[in-house]
Amino acid sequence: MRDGPADRGGPRAAWPPVVRPFGDAALLIEVEGESALQRAARVHGIADWIADVCSARDGWGRPVPGAETVLVPFDPVEPGLVAAAARIRDVLETMSPGEVEQLWPDQPRIVEVPVRYGGEAGPDLDGVAASLGLPADDVVLLHASRIYRVLFIGFMAGFAYCGTLAAELALPRRASPRTRVDAGSIVIAGRMTSVMPVDAPSGWHVIGHTSLSVWDPRRDPPGRLRPGDAVRFVPEA
């Protein structure tokens, strides 16, 4: 499947994006788009653009991409909220959606993630299959047959939100989160999938496990999965 932002140059009505204050040391830019992928492309384009023109020397922090937003931190004294908001609105005026989306990789790096599905490696696989009314094999097939893009990193160190999951696999999170999910666990929730970077509590469904290490703070960059990457889950025999 073609996962590039095919609708590049799409609707421009929602441009420039809305800028809202987030306390006295950050702004939140709300980004619209036709699809999760187009929004991700715009979000990362805007974040990269701002990182380029708003330097740490002038009191700017590195922008933080979300699903449909960019958080732009800054020093509360210099520039301070009022000047920061004026500056960011000016910068957004200089961008066009097309230019912004071009910063998203058209030919992404491909990361293959070997996965053991089900059993001890994926304790929720059978429950997920039952909830969805599908055989477990079909859940595996649906999960592994798609190429995902890393939309953004968040929640915890190195946690890559990969989208989008087949609609047939969409489930709310577990009613009671697990207090500990092992690093390397392959998890799904809503229309997203990810790989647990470290041992941590999680309400996502655990359907498999990989031996691939996706997070190591001694590496630079520490995360194996980066925004824009194409991710393929490969079932292990």
Added chain:
Amino acid sequence: MSSQPGREVREVLEVLDGGLQATIQDGGRRGHEAEGVPRSGAADAVGLAVANLLLGNRPDAAALEATIIGLRVRAVVPVDVALGGADLGAIVEPDTPVRPGTSIRLAAGHVLAVSGRPDGDGPACRAYLAVPGGFDVPVVLGSRSTCLPAGFGGLEGRALRAGDRLRAAGGAAGLRTAPRRLGSQAAANLPSAAQRLRVLPGPASGEGDPAFAGLVSRPWVVAAASDRRGLRLEPADPGAGGHGPSLAPLAAGELPSLGVLPGAIQVTPSGQPLVLMPDSGTTGGYPVVAVVIQADLPLLGQLDPGAEVRFRATTADDARAAAIERRALIASIGSGLS
């Protein structure tokens, strides 16, 4: 790697008991939020600065952050230490009190203990113990702070425990001839958690928003399930539910995840406010109804479970003035030592 010219990295303290929670924290980790890495760092940056400045360190050098009660450390060599932050009843055993805002020479074998805060004081949660040159732990992603949720930074990415041995970057060369004390004027200007925390409306609310109004109109209490990731708040007077607007109208469930920062106040689907702390996740899906201004973040860091907390709406101009004042305070601490 971190020692300054002419200084010697040296083992100075042995941990006998980490107490409730003790970690190494500095001014925090910036610029890695887009990789999911929280800022971490001292929950009370003013307390950190006081402890460091007493020893001539940078205000944001790596110090030990002790929580509420139970920390015990033994000097393995003669070493100067300084305390900042909350008064948690620190003593040199058996019974010599050490107040925050003072430095003291520990002889080899002396034990410094945090025995719990004196009764009757206001909220008090975290004390900072500095050593000359700061603690010598590796810089990971630009900081020496412990990131507990991801298990890196500080000492092996974890809370301190019995048997840990801690090195000072300034070593024995950091020893001073006389203990120092924070000037009374600087001490009087230190933030007090009895103040109301100043907030600005969040991206999910406006000044006249019912959820924002509900937050600032009544007192809250810090719930037990609170830590360096976040403070959960409960109404101080649960019976008075009718006295202020409920936060529930905003609890529309989850939004697409957005970047968040310490000080952001989210509302969970049940209507409970959750104030983000230095180790919080870098993105979140709950609506952000208000954000504590930067100048008041150190106060947040001193709220222990059971503490009462009130919020007060402020303006962008006042927030900036407060941030300038907070910076001036830290500068004055450095120059006002006696």
